[in-house]
Amino acid sequence: MAAKHLPVIVLLHATVLLTPAFAQQPQVGVTAAVSPAARSQLGTAAMRQVRLGDHVLRDQRFETDDRGAVQILLADGSSFTVGPRSSLVIDRFVYDPDKGTAKLAASASRGILRFVGGAASKARDGVSITTPVGTAGIRGAVVDVQLGDPVRFDLVYGDSIEWAGNDGQSGNLSQAGTSMMIGADGPISYDDNLPPLSPGQVTDSPNPPLAGTSPLDDNPSGLAGFSGAPMGMDLSDRSFAAADMGGGGTPGSEELTLGNTQTQINSGSGSGPVDPPDPVDPPDPVDPPDPVDPPDPVDPPDPVDPPDPVDPPDPVDPPDPVDPPDPVDPPDPVDPPDPVDPPDPVDPPDPVDPPDPVDPPDPVDPPDPVDPPDPVDPPDPVDPPDPVDPPDPVDPPDPVDPPDPVDPPDPVDPPDPVDPPDPVDPPDPVDPPDPVDPPDPVDPPDPVDPPKTREGPYNGFASSFSGGSAAYGGSAHLVFDSASGTFSARISPMQWEGAAFEVAQGQYVSDNEFGASTGDGSLQVAADPAALCDCDYLSWGSWEATVPAHGTEHSAEHGYWVVGNLTSSAELPTDIVASYSGRAIGAVSDGVSDVRTVTGDFSATVDLASRTASLQISNFDGRSFGASDLYLDIKSMGPDGIFSGGLMGDPGSELHGSYSAGFASDGEDKAAGMLGTFDVQDDGWSASGIFGGSKEPPRL
Structure with missing residues (x-):
């Protein structure tokens, strides 16, 4: 129809x-x-x-x-x-x-x-x-x-x-x-x-x-x-x-x-290329909204009447005076006891040597004078008792005869002298122990072959420079065969229009020792894998190549790559809430000096439940840039779980660029790590590189 x-x-x-x-x-x-x-x-x-x-x-x-x-x-x-x-x-x-x-x-x-x-x-x-x-x-x-x-x-x-x-x-x-x-x-x-x-x-x-x-x-x-x-x-x-x-x-x-x-609108049909649209006049400017009238002033509250005065309480009658107690008659005088005869005189004790003189105590400051108490009214006079008759005089005791003199004790003979003990013979000398033969030398352990844990395909990202300027990021694909000790690789920058640098067979000695050189270029694993992040499930390194394709010659220098077991969007948990930290490594050109290698810090936050995320690269050749308000939805990632977006510098900066990233599995956690590539430029300065980071433990 x-x-x-x-x-x-x-x-x-x-x-x-x-x-x-x-x-x-x-x-x-x-x-x-x-x-x-x-x-x-x-x-x-x-x-x-x-x-x-x-x-x-x-x-x-x-x-x-x-x-x-x-x-x-x-x-x-x-x-x-x-x-x-x-x-x-x-x-x-x-x-x-x-x-x-x-x-x-x-x-x-x-x-x-x-x-x-x-x-x-x-x-x-x-x-x-x-x-x-x-x-x-x-x-x-x-x-x-x-x-x-x-x-x-x-x-x-x-x-x-x-x-x-x-x-x-x-x-x-x-x-x-x-x-x-x-x-x-x-x-x-x-x-x-x-x-x-x-x-x-x-x-x-x-x-x-x-x-x-x-x-x-x-x-x-x-x-x-x-x-x-x-x-x-x-x-x-x-x-x-x-x-x-x-x-x-x-x-x-x-x-x-x-x-x-x-x-x-015509009802005919057209064919062929579409001409560019005619320019359209700009719309009329929109009048600003009418100003909003200020709110009416609020009347002050009505004054509050003061409370009614309170009547003072009725006066209280003073208590009735208390009658003084009746005077008490003085007690009857008591007759004095009968006189007691004095005891018989006791012989005086033997004279005792006087004690050693004691140093007088330090003088004590006199206490502060105390105010005299208020004068007390003198008591009523008491009648004097009746006079008591004096006791009868006591006869003096009879004189005591002095004791008989005591004879001195007999002298004591001195003790007999004690013979000295017999000398003790010295102990017999002890023979020294027999010398112990030294243990037999232990043979050193056999050398252990370095580990080769990579197996099968590893996917990720790549960066490069072309003509002295940072190029757009691209993809990296490596396949490992641990049994034969070989690997293959394919790196495809975005600007190469589908062309790629390929390695058909390279030498895989260990996880930290593999690489290859071909007529088109070379690829090498990094000597220090932990320089990117503390995550042994990722691998990264450098590359450069010149590849003819599509009638032209594509070149890449100062390139880096990072790969891992990328998690597809179908395998990603939808409730990921995590933070990631690691490093960024890349190359920088300022148009004056030679291209040089630079490192920086990488961090990211992800909340897939609310579809929000942030990504930041800081301290990278003195610059910081990122994306602080990302919309991250699994449905928009595509089957490989890769997401991309723009990067911006600090407020007021002209720095801008782009990134591509994905999540990597460590065999247990599907989102254990994050990896990606970036390219940025700022007024004659440009940079490209890779980043990687591991999931931080949750904060308690």
């Missing part, structure tokens, strides 16, 4: 309003053209029909069926035309209108679309479109994309398309009118004689072809090519009443309306 257009497709000027339900998300653009069969979804919210003039938000998904199409105009002047049976997500969009710079990342999982570059595509890594089989970087171009097997990219007009496949393959287009096809299995192919794609064509057939011709191919400024200068952002509210769907159109109309310009 021939394709025909739906009754109404309406284009709207870029100045639109945002619904309150979506206002919390950052606005990045506007839907500038819609057919009825297009829907969108934000997060986990329900799908809703896209309306003309809807704002486009970050992380918003757009889907169409057989009769659907929608055009998305972003704030920097970029645009997407999403064709029938298609799906597109705006993953990331950052725009600085003062500097005229922007950065855009989107994901397309099925269907057909056209991208027209704005300010974001002026930078080499400003625009990336991720597909199920890899990521395309677009610079200053109009590009058509068809998702299928194979995935097809057409460079309709402009500078270039750079491709980084999930399987490690890379490619590029730089000639308008050429196409690049990437199959699920097999190499990348190129063609310059394919019929053009038609992202803007809408049909009513249940299974129309995705490729072919379209009236929009004859009018690039229509639905498939509408773009222009950066637009302003209107953040005011907007409700989606049913009447908003009209847009001034009437059922049965075949017109596309943009401002005061009307373009008639």
Whole structure:
């Protein structure tokens, strides 16, 4: 059945309003053209029909069926035309209108679309479109994309398309009118004689072809090519009443309306290469929102009345006086006891020698004078007792006779002298012990062959320099045979357009001793594997080569490679929350001195449950760079589990570049390590290299 257009497709000027339900998300653009069969979804919210003039938000998904199409105009002047049976997500969009710079990342999982570059595509890594089989970087171009097997990219007009496949393959287009096809299995192919794609064509057939011709191919400024200068952002509210769907159109109309310009859609078909789109006048500037009136002043609170005074308590009557006690009569006088006769006199004791004189104690400071106590009233006078008669006189004792003298003791004879003891004989001398024979010498152990633990394929990444400047990263593939002590290798830089440096058979002595040289180049394992990271399940080293291919000679010098057991996206746990640390090793050129080797620190964080990650390389020739707000989704990695993105320097720096990375298994943990490659440049300075790191233990 021939394709025909739906009754109404309406284009709207870029100045639109945002619904309150979506206002919390950052606005990045506007839907500038819609057919009825297009829907969108934000997060986990329900799908809703896209309306003309809807704002486009970050992380918003757009889907169409057989009769659907929608055009998305972003704030920097970029645009997407999403064709029938298609799906597109705006993953990331950052725009600085003062500097005229922007950065855009989107994901397309099925269907057909056209991208027209704005300010974001002026930078080499400003625009990336991720597909199920890899990521395309677009610079200053109009590009058509068809998702299928194979995935097809057409460079309709402009500078270039750079491709980084999930399987490690890379490619590029730089000639308008050429196409690049990437199959699920097999190499990348190129063609310059394919019929053009038609992202803007809408049909009513249940299974129309995705490729072919379209009236929009004859009018690039229509639905498939509408773009222009950066637009302003209107953040005011907007409700989606049913009447908003009209847009001034009437059922049965075949017109596309943009401002005061009307373009008639022809029903004919076109063929051949598509001309570049005509320039479109920039949209009118958006008036700033009306200022918000300040809130009314708040009246001060009413004064609070003071509390009522409290009456003082009633006075308390003093207690009644207490009568003094009755006086007590003095006791009756007691008669004195009868006199007692004195005891008989006792003989005086023998005289005792006087004790040794004792030194008088140190004088003690007199105590502080104490205030005299208050005078006490004298007691009442007491009558004196009756006088007592004196005792009778006692007769003196009789005199005592002195004791008899005592005879002195008899003298004591001195003791008899004691004979000295007999001398003791010295002990007999002890014979010295017999000498002990020394032990027999022990033979040294037999030398142990160095270990060869690598077996089978190891995949990873490679970096290089070409012509004195850093080149894009590429893929590395090594296969080990421990039984025969050999290995093979294939290194394919992205800029070599599918060509590669290959080693058919090299000598594998041990895990830390293998390498090969061929007529095209050489490959060598690093002498100190731990210089990259403390992870024996990774292997890394250096390489250089000159390979003729595709009618030219590709060269690489100061190159590095790193490989391991890469974990596929199907094997990755979806609940990984981890941090990684290790080292980065590469080469640097400042355009003045020779290319030199440089090292730095590598760190990364991953939370696959929330699909977020960060990656940082620091202290690398005095510079630091990374990606702090990555969107990491297993579904967008592709079968090999490889993910790619852009790198930025510190705020205010012009440094920028790209990276590719993946997870490696240690035999038990599928995400035990992270490895990858990077390339960056900054005002005459450029660098490329590899990085690797192991998972840090969880913090308690």
